[in-house]
Amino acid sequence: MIWTYCEQWNNLTETPMESLTPEQARARHVSGQLYTAVASPDEHSAPVLRVEIRLETGYASVIFMDEHGRDSLDYTFTLTNGSLFLETATSYDYGDSEERGGYADAERMESYEFTTDGIMRRTVEVDGEESRESRNGIDVTSNWESVPDFGVYDALIRRERA
Template sequence: MMWTYCEQWNNLTETPMDPLTPEQAQARHASGQLYTAVAHAAQNSAPALRVGIRLETGYASVIFMDEYGRDTLDYTFTLINGSLFLETAASYTYGDSQERGGYADADRTETYEFTPDGVMQRTVEADDEESKESRHSVDVSSNWEPVPSFGAYDSLIRRER
């Protein structure tokens, strides 16, 4: 996996906003400022995923992208007692659409929201309808992740959770 860095990713243009050198990104990581690490499978290949980190506000996200540059899976973490907790997991499907990046509208969104005390709410949006369900006493022990060192995102970017 090859990493490039920027302040943020622009979904519409599928390009980095304010590119950063690895040294600048590392300084932002150390100070808690926002930066985005973009993973490429090979040099000059389309991005496979991106990691957004802003430790000063206790935020981290991992967003997996498809071959059209669209977000397909989004994990959002929040910092609690020195560890990251997976608070939201959202998946997006686009049917037969081949629209690119931020111009595409998902035809189905499935979102899971978790609390550290084991409450999970699932929301499904499809065909202009929304359904919700909640569960209690859910085992959320696998939702915890250590805060990664700069560049050491392997545990955070696990797709299967």
């Protein structure tokens, strides 16, 4: 993976907002300020995911992108007792649409919210209709990740989280 850094990612233009050098991004990581790490398979490919980190507020997010530059899966973590806890996982389905980036509206969104004590709430939204369910006693062991060192995101960006 080739990593580039910016303050934030603009979904509409599919470009970085305020590009950062690796040194600037590292300084933001150390100080806890917001920065975004954007991953591409190689120098000539479109980004496939981005990692947003703002440790001063206990926030980290991994957003996987599809071939049209749209968010397809978003894992949001919160800092709890010195580790990151996967609090929300949201997937987006755009159907047959080929609209680009932030201009596309998902036909279906499915989100899972987790608590550290094993409660999971699932919400499915299709064409404005929403259904919800809740379960207790869920094993959330795999929801925990160590806070990554700067540039070492392999554990955080695991797509499969059983």
